[in-house]
Amino acid sequence: MPGRSNDITLVGVAYGQGSINAIRASEPSGVPGSTYEIAVEGTYVIQLDQWLRVQSNVQYIINPGGTGTIQNSWILSGQVTVNF
Numbered sequence: 001m002p003g004r005s006n007d008i009t010l011v012g013v014a015y016g017q018g019s020i021n022a023i024r025a026s027e028p029s030g031v032p033g034s035t036y037e038i039a040v041e042g043t044y045v046i047q048l049d050q051w052l053r054v055q056s057n058v059q060y061i062i063n064p065g066g067t068g069t070i071q072n073s074w075i076l077s078g079q080v081t082v083n084f
Contacts, residue, residue, distance in 0.1 A: 006047035014039045034066035055079045
C-alpha cells in the first residue's frame with residue numbers, strides 16, 4: 001500500500017494429502033479415508049506504531065478433513081499485538 005511501508009501482506013496455499021495406505025485401511029470400517037485438503041490464506045498486518053499492530057486474516061479451506069463429508073469453509077480472524 002502506498003504510504004504504508006511497514007505493513008505486511010501475505011498470501012499462501014497449503015496442500016495436504018493422506019497416504020493411500022491410510023485411505024485403504026479406513027475403507028472396511030465405513031469411515032471415509034482422508035484424501036486431500038487445501039487451505040488458501042491471505043493476511044494483512046497494519047503496523048500502527050512500533051509497539052502496536054493489527055492483523056486481519058481470511059482462509060478458504062477446500063475439502064476440510066479430507067473426507068468429503070464437510071463443506072468447504074471460510075475462516076475469518078484477526079489479532080492485535082502490543083509489544084512493551
